[in-house]
Amino acid sequence: MKFSLQKIKREAPYEFSDTVNVDELERMDNDIREITDVKVKGEVTVKGDTLIFRYTIKGKMTLPCARTLVDVPYEFSTQAIDQFTTVEYEVREDEDIQYIDQEVLDLLPYIKENILLEVPLRVYSDEATMDNIISEGTGWDLLQEEDHEQLKAKNEEEEKEKVDPRLSSLKNYFDDKND
Structure with missing residues (x-):
């Protein structure tokens, strides 16, 4: 112009x-x-x-x-x-x-x-429902709160059972003495 x-x-x-x-x-x-x-x-x-x-x-x-x-x-x-x-x-x-x-x-x-x-900072779609939300992408997933709590509990349990590789030889130390 x-x-x-x-x-x-x-x-x-x-x-x-x-x-x-x-x-x-x-x-x-x-x-x-x-x-x-x-x-x-x-x-x-x-x-x-x-x-x-x-x-x-x-x-x-x-x-x-x-x-x-x-x-x-x-x-x-x-x-x-x-x-x-x-x-x-x-x-x-x-x-x-x-x-x-x-x-x-x-x-x-x-x-x-x-x-x-x-240009506004944020706009929201009127059709924003759980059906049309993008629920996963490369390297990420959208979880419901219940699923997140279950996954969190499972990860904490796995962390407790995991043995440090530097100490793995000591894992069976007490089992051998009892025999």
Whole structure:
């Protein structure tokens, strides 16, 4: 989503609406498994040398369930305000104004950033039952509490019966003396 700064200044307030492909977010190191094209709609106002973008991002992403790891569709809608300026000395560290040194502004990185900020920490599937929970994987099994207690008792019993290999020759020491 690229904007010509001259066109924005000439037609301010400038309204825009577009559908943007952000599937690059799927390949990043985050929980987004799939994301549809997002709808971006907003307005740009000019205040001196500052361009103020106010826009809404709407879309749908697929995230893993926190309990079962099944796909959960998550619809989102977020509002964002980004400010840009063409004058370098107006940019201060304490303000959220970005400096532009070109005639064309690409809003796509800011759209992606706002989408990533919208990803929730956890989502839960409505169909999260014991039937569709992933119960085993490579090197692990999901156990019910009763099964866990039985396995724990069995392991403790085996530990008691196990003889240290360094002392295995002494295991029959007392048996030989009684004969």
